[in-house]
Amino acid sequence: xxxxxxxxxxxxxxxxxxxxxxxxxxxxxxxxxxxxxxxxxxxxxxxxxxxxxxxxxxxxxxxxxxxxxxxxxxxxxxxxxxxxxxxxxxxxxxxxxxxxxxxxxxxxxxxxxxxxxxxxxxxxxxxxxxxxxxxxxxxxxxxxxxxxxxxxxxxxxxxxxxxxxxxxxxxxxxxxxxxxxxxxxxxxxxxxxxxxxxxxxxxxxxxxxxxxxxxxxxxxxxxxxxxxxxxxxxxxxxxxxxxxxxxxxxxxxxxxxxxxxxxxxxxxxxxxxxxxxxxxxxxxxxxxxxxxxxxxxxxxxxxxxxxxxxxxxxxxxxxxxxxxxxxxxxxxxxxx
Amino acid sequence: xxxxxxxxxxxxxxxxxxxxxxxxxxxxxxxxxxxxxxxxxxxxxxxxxxxxxxxxxxxxxxxxxxxxxxxxxxxxxxxxxxxxxxxxxxxxxxxxxxxxxxxxxxxxxxxxxxxxxxxxxxxxxxxxxxxxxxxxxxxxxxxxxxxxxxxxxxxxxxxxxxxxxxxxxxxxxxxxxxxxxxxxxxxxxxxxxxxxxxxxxxxxxxxxxxxxxxxxxxxxxxxxxxxxxxxxxxxxxxxxxxxxxxxxxxxxxxxxxxxxxxxxxxxxxxxxxxxxxxxxxxxxxxxxxxxxxxxxxxxxxxxxxxxxxxxxxxxxxxxxxxxxx
Numbered sequence: 001x002x003x004x005x006x007x008x009x010x011x012x013x014x015x016x017x018x019x020x021x022x023x024x025x026x027x028x029x030x031x032x033x034x035x036x037x038x039x040x041x042x043x044x045x046x047x048x049x050x051x052x053x054x055x056x057x058x059x060x061x062x063x064x065x066x067x068x069x070x071x072x073x074x075x076x077x078x079x080x081x082x083x084x085x086x087x088x089x090x091x092x093x094x095x096x097x098x099x100x101x102x103x104x105x106x107x108x109x110x111x112x113x114x115x116x117x118x119x120x121x122x123x124x125x126x127x128x129x130x131x132x133x134x135x136x137x138x139x140x141x142x143x144x145x146x147x148x149x150x151x152x153x154x155x156x157x158x159x160x161x162x163x164x165x166x167x168x169x170x171x172x173x174x175x176x177x178x179x180x181x182x183x184x185x186x187x188x189x190x191x192x193x194x195x196x197x198x199x200x201x202x203x204x205x206x207x208x209x210x211x212x213x214x215x216x217x218x219x220x221x222x223x224x225x226x227x228x229x230x231x232x233x234x235x236x237x238x239x240x241x242x243x244x245x246x247x248x249x250x251x252x253x254x255x256x257x258x259x260x261x262x263x264x265x266x267x268x269x270x271x272x273x274x275x276x277x278x279x280x281x282x283x284x285x286x287x288x289x290x291x292x293x294x295x296x297x298x299x300x301x302x303x304x305x306x307x308x309x310x311x312x313x314x315x316x317x318x319x320x321x322x323x324x325x326x327x328x329x330x331x332x333x334x335x336x
Numbered sequence: 337x338x339x340x341x342x343x344x345x346x347x348x349x350x351x352x353x354x355x356x357x358x359x360x361x362x363x364x365x366x367x368x369x370x371x372x373x374x375x376x377x378x379x380x381x382x383x384x385x386x387x388x389x390x391x392x393x394x395x396x397x398x399x400x401x402x403x404x405x406x407x408x409x410x411x412x413x414x415x416x417x418x419x420x421x422x423x424x425x426x427x428x429x430x431x432x433x434x435x436x437x438x439x440x441x442x443x444x445x446x447x448x449x450x451x452x453x454x455x456x457x458x459x460x461x462x463x464x465x466x467x468x469x470x471x472x473x474x475x476x477x478x479x480x481x482x483x484x485x486x487x488x489x490x491x492x493x494x495x496x497x498x499x500x501x502x503x504x505x506x507x508x509x510x511x512x513x514x515x516x517x518x519x520x521x522x523x524x525x526x527x528x529x530x531x532x533x534x535x536x537x538x539x540x541x542x543x544x545x546x547x548x549x550x551x552x553x554x555x556x557x558x559x560x561x562x563x564x565x566x567x568x569x570x571x572x573x574x575x576x577x578x579x580x581x582x583x584x585x586x587x588x589x590x591x592x593x594x595x596x597x598x599x600x601x602x603x604x605x606x607x608x609x610x611x612x613x614x615x616x617x618x619x620x621x622x623x624x625x626x627x628x629x630x631x632x633x634x635x636x637x638x639x640x641x642x643x644x645x646x647x648x649x650x651x652x653x654x655x656x657x658x659x660x661x
Contacts, residue, residue, distance in 0.1 A: 057526035168613040198381045199553050200629075203597035203609035225527065228556075232599035232607060255601065269531035270601045271556030275579045277602065278560070283535055284528045287496050 009045040010219050011069070011106075011187055016042050016078035018064050022292055034292045038064040040243035041078070043318075046187065051213065051220040053234030053251065055227055055266075059288055060240040062223045066189040069221065070106050082106065082187075100134055107180035111192040113172035117164040123150075123175055124160040130182040149178040154208060170201035174208065181212070191223045206233055227270055231255050239263045242291055242299040245318055249325035259321060259332045261304045298329070306331060342409075343515055343547045344370040344393065344431075349406035351385075351392045358618040362388040362401070364571040367644065370515065375541060375548040377558040377579070380568035383614050386551045387436075389568070390517045394433055395423045410515070429459055432513035436520040438500035442492040448476070448503055449488045455510050475506040479536060498529035505536065512544070519551045534561060555598050559583060567591050570615050570625040573644055577651040587653040587661050590626045624656065632657050 019035040039061040046052045054062045067073040069080055071091050080087040082105055090102045110116040117126055127146045131137045137145050147157040153174040164172060173193060180188055190209065194202040206229060212218055224230050230237055231251055238248040239260065247260040258264045265282040272279060284303045289295055298316050301307040310330055318328040321336070329335075347367050353360040363385040370376045380386040391397045393408050395415070408416050410430065415423060435441040443451055449469065456468040469488070476484035479502040492500055501521060508516060518537065522530040534557065541548055550561055558565055558579065565582045567574045567590065575588035586592050596608040612629040615621055621628050627637035636656050644654045655661070 057528060170613060198614055199555075200381055200594060200597055200610040201613060203599075203607040204611075206599065207607055207609055226599075227527070228599040228601040231601055231604060265528060267601060269527045271534070271554065271560040272602050273555035273559050273583070273595060273598055273600060274602075275559040275583050279602075281531055281535070283531055287498060287529065288526075 008047065010048045010050075010083060012043075012045040012079075012081040013065075013069070014043050014079040014081070016065065016068060016080065017076045018061070018068050018073055019076045036291050037243045037294055038291060039068060040294075042240070042243075042245045044238055044245065044248065046219050046221060048186075049213065049217045049219055050236065051222050051234045053230035053237040054221060054223045054240060055225065055230050055237060056240035057225060057266075057288060059242075059291060061243045061291075062225075062240050063191055065240070066108070066191050066221060066223050069187075069189055070103075070108055072108070104134055104136065104183040105185055106187045106189065107183060107185040109173070109176050109180050109188060109190040109193050112196055113169050113176055114164075114196075116176055117172055119164050121163070122160065123162055123164070123167075126164070126175060127160070127179050127182055130179065134183050136183055145182070149181055152181065152212070153178045154204075168201070169197050170204055173197060173205050177205075177208065177212070181216075185218070187219045187221065189221045189223065192225070193222075194229060195224065195226060202229070209233060227255075227267065239266065242288060242294050244299060244328065245326075246300065246328045247326065248318070249322075253322075253325050257336075259325065259327045259335045260300075260329050261306055261335075262300050264335070306334075341371050342369040343372045343411060344549075345409040346389070346393065347407045347409075349389060349392055349408065350404045351388050351397055351401055352404050353401045355400055355618075360617045361571050361620060362617060363392060364617075364620075366406075366568065366571070366573055368566040368573060368576060370547050370549055371564070373545055373547055374564060375550055375562045377562035377565040378549055378551045378568065379553065379555070379558055379565055381553055381614055383570065383617060384568040385571040386568050387519055390433065390519060390549060390551055394427060394431060394517065395420075396427075425459070428455060428513065429511045430513055431515045431517065432508040432511070433517040433519065434501075434504050434508045434521045436523055438497065438504045438524075439492075441504055442500060442507075444492050447489050447491050448472075452488075452503075452507055452510060455507065459511055471510065472506075475509055476503070478540075479503070479506045479509075480532070481506075498525055498532060501525060501533055502536065505533075505540070509540065509544075514546055516546050516548045517551065518548060520553070521550075522557070523552075523554075537561070555595060567594075570620055571617055572625060573652070573654060574626065575651075575653045575655075576644075577653075581651055587647050587651065587658040588655050589630045589632050589657075589661070592661075593629075593631075624654070632660070 016039055018039040020038055021032045022034045022036060023030040024033045056062045064073055068075045087102055090098050124146055127149055128142050131142055146160055150157060150159055155174055194205050210233060222233055234251045237251045237254045238245050241262050247263045258267055265284045268279050268282045286303050295302050297313050298311040301311040316328045316330045318326050321327050321332045349363055349366045351363040353362055366389050378386045392403050397403060403416060407414055452472040453468040456471055457463060473484045473488055476488060481487055481502055522533050552558060562579050564578050566576045569590050574590045593610045597610055610629050615625060623638040623640050624642050627633040642654045642656045644652050647653050647658055
């Protein structure tokens with residue numbers, strides 16, 4: 001249901017870095033005074049037909065990571081390899097045709113279904129716009145494809161003539177998904193696709209994404225702050241904190257035996273919809289520090305109750321502690 | 337329910353919004369009660385009327401909204417018929433509210449000190465400024481603000497979202513209210529900060545014994561924080577019961593469906609989605625407003641509004657078919 005990794009990796013990300021410059025105040029002479037370390041040297045991969053969940057709190061860099069994969073935010077450095085090809089190189093030096101074909105591989109579903117659909121376009125125009133740009137469907141077949149896509153996401157052909165404002169949030173999100181599917185992508189980056197929807201509608205969209213994966217063999221990067229939905233939909237999960245991946249493993253392992261103190265706290269912070277199940281809540285002191293000047297050593301050390309001098313001096317590497325379970329903590333073994 | 341134990345009783349409340357598109361029946365015959373000292377969860381999705389119901393109790397319904405019917409008893413006294421002046425005294429001193437968005441509920445051009453001491457002074461005629469400031473600092477300290485003596489002079493923008501919500505909580509507590517409405521107090525916060533704020537609310541409740549109405553759509557928070565739950569759907573009460581019953585033996589299809597549609601962090605479940613969307617309240621569905629989305633719906637559901645019946649002691653449900661559930 002949450003996808004299987006068969007046939008190797010579809011996408012490999014190596015040492016991805018994205019910094020945003022911070023300027024001094026002033027009108028004439030703006031100087032760069034620092035950088036927001038939004039994504040700071042992260043590596044991961046996504047298998048064919050697999051869903052990787054990327055979780056973290058606001059400002060951890062999860063959205064920037066998703067945008068950097070599609071080069072909607074240009075990576076500062078690092079490699080994004082899709083089916084063996086370096087995407088950054090294709091977008092900079094490749095021919096326009098190759099760049100477009102790379103675009104067709106990866107598509108995005110956005111968080112806000114209200115802002116991401118042009119209110120002046122009909123649903124037909126919205127979903128067929130990718131055909132016009134990519135020339136991947138002969139014009140004669142456009143309407144047939146649009147109707148097929150609408151059906152695939154659970155809408156009706158007659159919806160095609162309507163405008164976005166005539167739809168509810170959940171339906172709009174379905175339209176956004178249909179548009180992403182229009183170019184036949186292999187990977188979809190879904191950035192908080194359900195967080196702006198009503199609770200009773202969220203399950204519809206989550207189930208739709210899981211069905212699409214089964215039927216179309218799609219891979220997903222599912223970005224969310226909501227760990228419950230990540231558990232539901234992802235085969236593997238990566239947890240980010242302040243620009244770094246701190247832990248990654250199968251969702252099963254992450255949720256049943258987290259080995260990073262941050263993951264533990266994050267999991268314990270989520271209220272469980274069952275009054276008889278009380279968890280011991282780990283309350284983290286303070287807030288996420290600034291990403292302009294992240295803490296020395298382990299970035300989590302100021303909020304970690306296990307932190308030692310070593311944590312304050314030496315940044316822990318993301319290392320394999322058990323098979324397929326990577327943790328960036330000096331003392332991960334102590335939590336096993 | 338023994339009426340004596342209720343600090344708040346809402347009966348057949350109706351609040352409509354008179355918009356150009358038509359009359360929105362946001363709250364349409366809602367009844368519930370809050371017992372002294374309890375935390376009651378007011379649960380519902382967008383448009384269920386949970387926020388409008390609490391605004392109505394506070395008598396702060398924004399235009400073009402109007403309370404068009406019903407009675408609200410606070411400590412036995414009807415308050416909808418009171419004069420605006422009397423209600424103003426009630427507000428803050430007896431009933432206070434923590435709003436969802438601390439960014440817009442704090443005034444950006446005044447320091448925390450000015451905003452908070454003002455509230456104390458306006459309700460306590462003869463009090464000295466120093467005394468009000470002392471109270472303010474003490475409360476900021478209590479809600480977990482570091483260095484409250486210095487930071488009381490700061491402006492809202494100098495604080496993080498979590499800290500601003502703590503300030504909003506301190507503000508609600510200034511006049512020691514007996515009933516606290518918390519409207520989605522953690523929705524805009526990150527989960528680890530949410531955990532901090534929920535713990536804070538719990539400790540405040542334990543310390544002051546205040547009654548609380550927690551308005552939320554998060555079934556996890558409800559399970560964690562409340563002892564009783566009122567579930568609203570499309571401007572009406574669907575079900576009222578103690579929290580355990582809500583989760584274990586609900587007698588309303590909406591409550592059941594809602595619980596089965598939320599993913600859980602502690603285990604993987606088969607998500608059952610509720611078909612369709614939350615209805616439009618200008619032309620709500622006839623009969624039971626949930627019937628177009630309900631798998632148990634029969635003919636009677638589209639014809640007759642189900643009354644709120646007491647199925648078991650303290651357990652009310654508004655469903656024609658509760659006996660079959």
